[in-house]
Amino acid sequence: MAKKKDDKGTNNPGLNTPLLDELEAGPWPSFVSDLKQWSKTKPQVAQLLNQLEESYENRWNYWTGTVLNVSGYGGGVIARLSDKADKYPDLAEFHTIRIIPPPGFVYSTERLRNLADICEKHGAGILQLHGLTGDALALGFDNEGTFAAAEDLMANGWDLGGSGAALRSLQCCVGQARCEMACFDTMKTSRFLTNHYIDFLHRPEFMYKFKIKISGCANDCANAMIGSDMPIIGTWRGPMQIDHEKVAEYIEEKGVEHVIDNVITRCPTHCISLKGKELVIDDENCVRCMHCINVMHKALKPGKDQGVTICLGAKRTLKIGDTMSSVIVPFLKLETDEDFENLTDLIDRMWEFWNDNGMDHERIGEFIARVGLGTFLEGCGIEPDPRMVQSTRTSPYINFEELAPGDFEGEQTQQPKVWNREPESRESSS
């Protein structure tokens, strides 16, 4: 909602922030307004804004990292010291605590108040919910405050999240709690994995960080495909559910043209056709991208036999450039306890191979790029599958040795043999 000009953070006499004020212009909410408001209660926030202003002016970052750990934990606190401590004494120690959020970020107001109260009591009381890390971040604690806040948080049923070379706090979309597209119980999965791997989350020991994000369907509201080493994405096998009455209603309402323009031609694999008032979907070629379902959400639904696809390897630039994930397990059921055991067994095997053979600061995607997917699959005991594609083929020429004519070393003068593909071999499955 647009705010009126005079609504913006009223100026605190201690503040001199012309560059930051620019960020308040425009109709959007601004962290500067929020912090200005808050600086009336907490003096260190005014110093924080002044230091940030100085950073903007000189294009320099005045924070230094250090190490601070709560007893028994190897991570969860991002410790920062200010280089300008003599000018801004309250910023001398300004640490951030990472807190594991509830699955799907569903808080009750009571819990949210509780969290805010604790952070306000022991520190600057700035909360950031939620960045790409997926944690709830509480900013502005000094050393003593960090320990006191951690005690208090744990007494109230919160726990610290992951940082450093550890499993990071899991993140998932709201899934079956609120969304009809969800193909599996994302919140249960997130909670189960957090509890199962809590040691790996609290005590860093990997080569480098490992993130798991969980989305109920290919719409990927948790940003898993680009933002996590191991996205778990909901999908289905077999035919999509079609309600033909609703399809006819939809066509009646919007017109055939609308359906052709927005559904049929926008299917990435062109596998939908329109027969009169009936949609026909070639399920063999559907890649479960969710587009048609999003548009005609009343008429179409994901198929009945649902499960997850597990991918690997998204990361930002470090050893190699940014990558997105690619498929490692095309389909896995995720309903019974046994299914969950299969999932953890798979994760264990991948971690073991990565951890035994990875190099320092090498994420699993870079590791696979270095050793090759074949070696990785062999090391983890996973069967190769044609669906494990990183990018689509650009050359149409394929050399299948077993299909090629037998005598490669034949003399040049010989007529090349022409190999005819048996037509029957095309109609194998289905």
Place this chain on the structure above:
Amino acid sequence: MAIEVNGKMIEIDEEGFLVDRDDWSEEVSEAIANRDGIDLKDEHVGLIDYFRDYYEEHQVHPTMHVLVQRIGGKIGKKFREHKEYEKFLYMLFPSDPVSELCKLAGLPKPLPSEHDG
């Protein structure tokens, strides 16, 4: 800051790391452990020796990864079983085992990992 060992004053920094690493001796390490409230037993001393040897050989301190792989790797066959060793380390040194061991072994303070995000 300084601590007294056998009547000699040994210079340490705020967190207890030695200022001059040549000052290290078993008594010094014991004194620092006392300061941090750790009762040195054979397990602790063995690890301190391991840290010193490792540092001499590689010029870096062992990371948690190295500890869990090399020493923990002797427990059981599976990855999960190796992790048990980490639990044991946190029992010996509840606040950050690697940093504490560096301190007791008279090694430089470990650097923060450069990528937190």
